Amino acid sequence: MIRKGYILSKHTIAKQGRSKHKGACVEVWVSTDDGPVCLQSALQKPSCFVATENTKSIIEKAKREGIEIEVSSDSFFTLEQVEVDTLKTTSDSHMHQLRQLAKSLHITLYEADIRLADRYLMERFIYGSLEFIAADETATLIPEARIRPAIYTPSLYSISIDIECDENENLFSIALASNDVNEVMLVSASTHPKTLDVPDTFSLSQFSTESALLTAFITRICEIDPDVILGWNVKQFDMAVLARRAKKQGVKFTIGRDKREAFVRDWDGQTIVDIPGRSIVDGIEALKTMTYQFDSFSLDNVAQQLLGDKKLIQSEDKLGAIKALYYEDPSSLASYNHKDCVLVNEIATKTRFIEFLILRGTLTGLDLGRPGGSVAAFLNVYLPKLHRQRYVSGVRPEHGGLASPGGYVMNSQPGLYSDVLVLDFKSLYPSIIRTFKIDPMGLAEGLKYPERAIEGFKGAMFSRDNHFLPDIIDNLWRQRDEAKKQNDAPRSQAIKILMNSFYGVLGxxxxxxxxxxxxxxxxxxxxxxxxTTAKWIEEAGFSVIYGDTDSTFVHVNNNTSLGTPNETGQSLANTINQKWQSKLREDYDIDCHLDIEFETHFETFFMPTIRGSALGSKKRYAGLKQIGDKKELVFKGLENVRSDWTELAKYFQYELYRRVFEKAPVSDFIKQTVDNIRQGKEDTRLVYAKRLRKPLNDYIKSLPPHVKAARLADDINSKTGQRLRYQHNTTIRYVMTVQGPQTTEHQMAPLDYDHYIEKQIMPIADSILPLINLSFSELTNEQLSLFSN
Structure with a gap:
């Protein structure tokens, strides 16, 4: 019978048999309607390609090194039209040895870095979901499985976990939460009572040792048997700590299915977690993949932004507070631990990020828990198609290659405007790829047969007929349009992110x-x-005051020839689309997939100058637009949206601009703001927050204010025998005092109010006040003139 499933994990298992049958088995765990199933492939052999002219040389060297290789000539070519042979080894370790050997011989191997499990699935065009033949519906292990692509949407069971520990990673507690499981496991301390009262929202179990706690946690994971384990920074922190503590305690970390051991290892500064039969998803990585943006991705901040909820501990010294609770109020620590799990689950529900990741997997074959992965996604989708045309991929350039030109950014015309329209090209870069047939194989074929190719830039020629990427995008485009019609936001977002990633991948x-x-x-x-678009708009009698990548900003300038501003925007969009269709048909004999839309009408719009210059800035503006019966003030790139400006500065800019845009008085507001600062009424809103991007001691040449504040604070902590809090990967909350920057925890000197007025308030005011004939200095000058007429 045929069954369907969704891939949770994939691994390669070495197999040994008779010499000629040596190889590896790909093991794929899938979630099905009837529970998890382990699919094992027939023997597979890692493969790569080498230029035919180098085959003999590398085979001879490999033989002397004891590397077993099979060679075949399959009429494959590189995109530079170099013929290659196929090399297959008997194991991943032999492939690794072959790569090292080729490097020492300065011989290029093609596709030698593609993992066997990835190649096994991609070459079968399997992305996320698949179907397989099983003898019966109860089978949970299928050896030598036969698989093929399928359409299947799983119903995955997830559970979130969170740990609490001290600075030495000694575990205090572990919490688990899902729809039907809410538990906290606690290591008992000598200060703890024998029984603890906790809310009825979760159960509490106490253990005498850390080893017992870990053993119980592993047992519960296997009993609950989740498809997905969630958490917040769960790989880099929770799983990394649990794996290290399990190793220290001599406990096998068997949280995989069939009690298989999880693989937790450090690689290039990151912790890689691989759990047989389960996916592990980090909430931070998931939201970043979905292009969410926050000033801080701390659980507390994200929960407040998305849920209006927060963690139970709000102390700036969270670790100190956690330790105090553990020894003095363990019931409250358990509540705190459990609440963190609940917040992660609620964020997952609110954003639907698991659904998003499932859809991403069906489009690209990327694992559920893999962050980013644009290059891997492209390879999964593109490479199998390329192989069918007897081409292989190239190799990654040494030292990262040369930078390509960035997006178009026009010099702006600074000023305060009424009635500015924004015309935006819909997915411009994917549209260009579709229209001009931009494609890796298309480039190879276009250079090979340039007679009817479409000319690109820097000597590029693209085949009109032989290509894949334009068709891939065309298919995704149709899927996204359908997802929009069905209000399927996760699917629409997944497709949009994938389409927009193709340009970045190729560059x-x-x-x-x-x-x-x-x-x-x-x-x-x-x-x-x-x-060209800007030129056409100017020819129609309108002013283009700015352009940025795919957006054009048009000043109506009292031109009513096309009607109201909204009518003008729609008319200009229609005209430009018609012009591009005609131009591309006449100049290139190609269909136009460019589509410009009228996006926004700003009733009032402000484009600032570069600070200290008369030149217009780029990627920075503010505008007021009408949405329904409300007005919305939009900021791009200005202080209001920057995380390193104080709360007061953000409020001041918003309120000042709102008043200017709505033609309300501003003088008294500015004077009152300055007076409030000097009188200490705004002290709580004068705090800076900036994150250390590297260990504190690594700041040598440059010492920004937050680093100075952190060093001063930890010097005090060291002298007073307290924990060093600001050594690395920490957000520093500090203020500027008359003695320099100091953390809010160790502020000893009065605030430097002149600093805040001159560095935060005055620059914001000076950016816009001259446009309404006002001066910040004149408004706030406290000096009386010594002379009078």
């Missing part, structure tokens, strides 16, 4: 398809499109 030195001609043919075409 990335981490991609084996990297070629400056590909990325440049996208961005420079974008420059051409934006400049």
């Amino acid at each position: 990335s030195g981490g991609c084996p398809f990297y070629d400056p001609r590909l990325a440049s043919s996208i961005t420079l075409r974008g420059h051409e499109i934006m400049q």
Whole structure:
């Protein structure tokens, strides 16, 4: 019978048999309607390619090194038309040895870094979901499984976990939470009573040792048997600590299915977690993949922003507070621990990030818990198609390759405007790829047969007929339109992110398809499109005051020839679309997939100058627009949206701009703000917050204010025998005092109010006041004139 499932994990297992049958087995765990199933492939052999002219040399060297290799000539070529042979080894370790050998011989191997499990699935066009043949519906292990692509949406069971420990990673407690499981496990301390009262929202178990706690946790995970384990920074912190403590206590970390041991290892500064039969998803990584943006991705901040809820401990010294609760009020610590799990689950529900990751997997084959992965997604989708045309991918350039031109950014015309329209090209870069047939194989074929190719930039020529990427995008585009019709937000977002990643992938030195001609043919075409569009708008009698990547800002300037501002915006969009359709048909004989839309009408719009200059700034503006019966003030790139400005500065800018845009008085507001600062009424809103991006001691040449404040604070902590709190990966909350920057925890000197007025308030005011004939200095001058007429 045929059953369907969704991939939770995949691994390679070495197999040994007779010499000629040596190879590896790919093991794929899937979630099905009837529970988890382990699928094991027939023997597979890792493969790669080498230029035919180098085959003999590398085979001879490999033989002397004891590396077993199979060679075949399968008429494959590189995109530079170099013929290659196929090399297969008997194991991943032999492939690794072969790669090292080739490097020592300065011989290029193609596709040698593709993992066997990834290749096994991608070459079968399996992305996320699959179907397999099983003898019966109860089978949980299928050896030598036969699999193929399928459409299947799983119903995954997830549970969130969270740990609490001290600075030495001694465990205090572990919490678990799901729809039907709410538990906290606690290591008892000598100060704890024998029984603890806790809320009825969770159960509490106490253990005499850390080893007993870990054993109980592992047992419960296996009993609960989740498909997905969630957490907040769960890989880099929770799982990393649990694995280290289990090793220290001599406890096998068998939280995988069939009591398989989880693989937790450090690689290139990151913790990699691989759990057989389960996916592990970090909430931070998931939200970043979905392009959520926050000033801080701390659980407390994200929960407040998305849920209006927060963690139970609000102390700036959270570790100190956690330790105090553990020894003095363990029931409250358990509540705190459990609440963190609940917040993660509620964020998952609110954002639907598990659903998003499932959909991403069905589009790209990326694992549920994998962050980012744009290059891997592209390879999964593109490489199997390329192989069917007898081509192999290139290699990643050394040292990251050359930078490609960026998106188009026009010099702005600074000023305060009424009636500014924003015309935006819908997914400009994917549209350019579709229209001009930009594609790695298309480039190879276009250079090979240039007679009817479409000319790109930097010598690029693209085949009109032989390509994959334009068709891939076309298919995704249709799927996204359908998702929008069905109000399927996660699917629409997943497709949008994937489509928009293709340009970055082709311009990335981490991609084996990297070629400056590909990325440049996208961005420079974008420059051409934006400049031509601006010219057409100017010819229609309107002013273009700014352009940025795919957006054009048009000042109506009292021109009513096309009707109201909204009517004008729609009319301009229609005209430009018609012009591009005609131009591309006449100039290139191609169909146009460019689509410009009228996006926004700003009733009032402000484009500032570069600070200290008369030149217009870029990627910075503010505007007031009408949405329904309300007005909305929009900021881009200004202080209001920057995390390193104080709360007062953000409020001041918002309120000042609102008053200017609505033509309300501003003088008294500015004077009152300055007076309040000097009188100490705004002290709580004068706090800076900035994160250390590296260990504190690594700051040598440059000592920004937050670093100075952190060093001073930890010097005090050291002298007073307290824990050093600001050594690395910490957000520093500090104020500027008359003695320099000091953390809020160790502020000893009065605030430097002149600093806040001159560095925070005055620059914001000076950016816009001259446009309404006012001066901040004149409004706030406290000196009386010594002379009078």
